[in-house]
Amino acid sequence: MTAPREAVPSRRVRANSDGTVYQRKDGRWEAAGYVLAPGNTRKRVRVYGTTRKEALAKLTEKIVSSNRGVPIPSAQGSVSSYLTYWLEAVAVHQLRENIHTRYTACVKQYLVPGLGKKKLAKLTAKDVRTWLNQVRTTCQCCARSIDAARDQPRCCAAGACCSKRLSPLTLAYIHSVLKSALEHAVREEEITRNVARNVRTGTPRPRRFEPLTADEARQFLAAVRNDRLFALHELALRTGLRKGELLGLQWEDLDLQTGTASIRRTLQRTQTGGLTALPTKTRASERRIALPSECIHSLKEHREVQEGEREAAAEGWRDNGLVFSTPARGPIDPANLNRSFRALLDRAGLRRIRFHDLRHSTATLLLEQGVELVVIKELLGHAHIGVTATVYARVRLRLQRDAIDLLGRTLHTQTGTSNQPDDCHDRLPYTAPVR
Known part of the structure; x- marks a missing residue:
């Protein structure tokens, strides 16, 4: 009778696509298998570990990601x-x-x-x-x-x-x-x-700006009334156009009969092309706005002055179609406009602000007059109304305080003048607007 053979411990057989795991000569464990690669292809990858369990866990993680349709990274460079x-x-x-x-x-x-x-x-x-x-x-x-x-x-x-x-x-x-x-x-x-x-860096505080008040705005317009570019500064303050949009404005963009302006381009200085007309900042910036009657009048006067300059230049005149240009009919450099703007502020006896703060002044003065945010957003050419609400949040808080004080005065008046019990006739109508 033959003796029964000793039972050999069964070795776990890994299924197809599970990869292989073996121990290297240096003592480390290596696991290899096929995973999804960019371009919907398959690629064999190798991972290593100090133990069999560690190497197998690394390979399993890659295979699971591959089964979810996530390809392995292909970047090998820095x-x-x-x-x-x-x-x-x-x-x-x-x-x-x-x-x-x-x-x-x-x-x-x-x-x-x-x-x-x-x-x-x-x-x-x-x-x-x-x-x-x-x-x-x-x-x-x-x-x-x-x-x-x-x-x-x-x-x-x-x-x-x-x-x-x-x-x-x-x-x-x-x-x-x-x-x-x-x-x-x-x-x-x-x-x-x-x-x-x-990684979160925290929300930085927005850059503070000090727009012109209504009195300062009137003082500024009075001081620059006789300036050659008075129409430019008045248009900036009354419409909130960006500096590049003003400098890139052409006569063909204006319809002084209907009182509208089409904003299609912006003038910027670039390293390769110098002063260049570029598309607007965003798609929302390409817009059509209504012109105030004061701006229509000043633009007509500016065109008459420009016609006089053309007659004086005779054959040396170069027509570039720009509304605002230098006396030699060249485009105005934004840096030069900044310098002349600071000189105008000094002449008017006003504090130093940036030219871009004229745009902030427009939005602030409109908000203080109760104009809706969506109207200001369309006028300024913001891409989203959230940009308008965020930039002018401080002004909105002041308007909220005025509204709360107005409601407080209304409630105080009602409480102090009425001694009758509260009934349906004494209540404020629910749909009454409070401005």
């Missing part, structure tokens, strides 16, 4: 190389030239020095948060060697750091550029998620 590709091949076709220039400066000055050497596929939210905290607390004179390039160092190169740090608005802008680049990497299936979205 963050620096991808940012360069994104700027030169993607952003250049999607952004206006001025915005692309700012993005390029942001990438070269902050993103590449801080995160450029890291692998794009291995970038984590912790890496982004650590880098942002470092940038937030680092003196920019020291980090970018600004002081060393000066003729007379007065900061880090002189041994006395000025602690010049980035503002919260600049920090949020840098963060937004990184998010935009990584978001495109996700769309191209270079990475699986945008880790920059998981």
Whole structure:
């Protein structure tokens, strides 16, 4: 009688597509399997671990993601190389030239020095948060060697750091550029998620502005009445047009008979083309607005003056179609307009404000007169009404206080003059509007 054979422990057989797990000669465990790759293809990947369980867990995680239809990252390069590709091949076709220039400066000055050497596929939210905290607390004179390039160092190169740090608005802008680049990497299936979205920088306080009051606005218009560009400044204050929109305005855009203006372009200075007419800031910025009667009158006077300049120039006249131009019929540089605007403020005895604050003054004065936000949004050309509500939140709070005080006076009057019991005849009608 033969002795029974000893039972050999059964080895668990892994099913197809589960991959393989084995121990390497160096003692580590390696797991390999096929997962989904970009372009709806399959690719064999390998993961490693100190134990069989660790290697198997890493492989299982990739297989589960693949079964959900998420391809594995294909990015093998650094963050620096991808940012360069994104700027030169993607952003250049999607952004206006001025915005692309700012993005390029942001990438070269902050993103590449801080995160450029890291692998794009291995970038984590912790890496982004650590880098942002470092940038937030680092003196920019020291980090970018600004002081060393000066003729007379007065900061880090002189041994006395000025602690010049980035503002919260600049920090949020840098963060937004990184998010935009990584978001495109996700769309191209270079990475699986945008880790920059998981990092919160906090909401920076909006830049404070001091618009002109009604009295100051009247004082300003009276002081610039005899200026050659009076029509420009009056149009800016009464309609809230942007500086580039005013400088890019052409006579063909105006209909002085019906009193309307079509905003189709903006004049900007670019690095490659100089003063160039570009499309409006957003699609909502391309709009048609009604012109005040005062602006129609001043524009007619401005056209008469321009006709006189053309007769005086005779054959040397160059007709570029612009409503506002230099005496030599060239486009007005935005920087020159800023300088002349400051001189006009000094002549009027008013405080220094930016030219863009004329636009804020328009919206503020309209809000104080009870004009609805949606009307102001259409006039200013904001893309969303939330932009209008956010920018002028401080004015809206003051209007809320006026409304509350008005309601308080109404309730106080009702309480003090009526001694009759409250019945249906004494109640305020529910649908009565309160202005």
